Amino acid sequence: MTTIIDGKQVAASVIDAVKSAARELEQDAGVKTGLAVVIVGDDPASHAYVSSKSRMAKECGFTSIQHTLPEETTQEELAALVQTLNADDTIHGILVQLPLPKHLNSEPIIQSILPEKDVDGLHVVNAGKLATGDLDGGLISCTPAGAMVLVRGIHGDDLSGLNAVVIGRSNLFGKPMAALLVNANATVTTAHSRTKDLAAVCRNADILVAAVGRPEMVKADWVKPGATVIDVGINRVLAPEKGEGKSRLVGDVAFEECAKVAGAITPVPGGVGPMTIAMLMANTVIAAYRKSGRKAPKF
Numbered sequence: 001m002t003t004i005i006d007g008k009q010v011a012a013s014v015i016d017a018v019k020s021a022a023r024e025l026e027q028d029a030g031v032k033t034g035l036a037v038v039i040v041g042d043d044p045a046s047h048a049y050v051s052s053k054s055r056m057a058k059e060c061g062f063t064s065i066q067h068t069l070p071e072e073t074t075q076e077e078l079a080a081l082v083q084t085l086n087a088d089d090t091i092h093g094i095l096v097q098l099p100l101p102k103h104l105n106s107e108p109i110i111q112s113i114l115p116e117k118d119v120d121g122l123h124v125v126n127a128g129k130l131a132t133g134d135l136d137g138g139l140i141s142c143t144p145a146g147a148m149v150l151v152r153g154i155h156g157d158d159l160s161g162l163n164a165v166v167i168g169r170s171n172l173f174g175k176p177m178a179a180l181l182v183n184a185n186a187t188v189t190t191a192h193s194r195t196k197d198l199a200a201v202c203r204n205a206d207i208l209v210a211a212v213g214r215p216e217m218v219k220a221d222w223v224k225p226g227a228t229v230i231d232v233g234i235n236r237v238l239a240p241e242k243g244e245g246k247s248r249l250v251g252d253v254a255f256e257e258c259a260k261v262a263g264a265i266t267p268v269p270g271g272v273g274p275m276t277i278a279m280l281m282a283n284t285v286i287a288a289y290r291k292s293g294r295k296a297p298k299f
């Protein structure tokens, strides 16, 4: 029987642990965990994600501040807001929602966030700590961290002897995911658009992680029988069967056919997505613990 990995349920247990940690920090140290989310422009999908992040932060007992800036915001104005949040002692985590409008350059903005407040784990200091195996010193990018919690739920902490294939090599996901897997002793291949015979490479994977951004690209014959398949894709596709102009979410994995071959597989929605938000909350409370000089909990 194939295990359908319930990301919503795992995320809910992470959120419970975050809530207890935040409550303890407030009782013991009088510190209320604070998250600031910055969004520029009016892309509806980005606004939907940001409201669920703000809602979840409140549910965790955090102070949650949302800065909604107009589309015409300049690079200097956005940079100034980040500086203000860097200097604000009540804010432990800063997230600038990506992508930014085209006239803004996200890289200098991300790199100007204090590494200890970079709850997205995108600052080079945090990326560098992960790359050098310092997993407890920095903050780890939320989506790979969440995907890793799901992998651990199936295989445990030690992936010795297992082949893992990550499709995708972005700084946002593929690279940090490969680093986490190798750190857990997996034998890791990073595949991408220039990989020769991608299907054959994937068929070798005991753990197959897809983050390509192409709807349902991974087919059943790419999956090794019994493999664990983690689908990081979120693609909105037209769904005429639901009515004219309606859409549905699909991953990068053709779920129905791959579920017949896999040992365990994440659905979309309800897989990695909810874990991303849960790990953002985890990173924020970790940042608050460190700031107060206390040993941060692990999630």
Ligand SMILES: Nc1nc(=O)c2c([nH]1)NC[C@@H]1CN(c3ccc(C(=O)N[C@@H](CCC(=O)O)C(=O)O)cc3)C=[N+]21
Binding pocket: 049, 095, 096, 097, 098, 099, 120, 142, 143, 234, 249, 268, 269, 270, 271, 272, 273, 274, 275, 276, 277
């Ligand atoms: N600075 C920054 N950090 C991010 O972490 C970040 C970002 N920018 N920009 C956009 C992406 C996307 N992202 C998601 C978070 C949760 C779900 C999620 O909860 N998805 C639900 C369903 C959502 C729905 O129904 O639309 C699920 O998969 O079950 C999805 C996507 C975070 N991102």
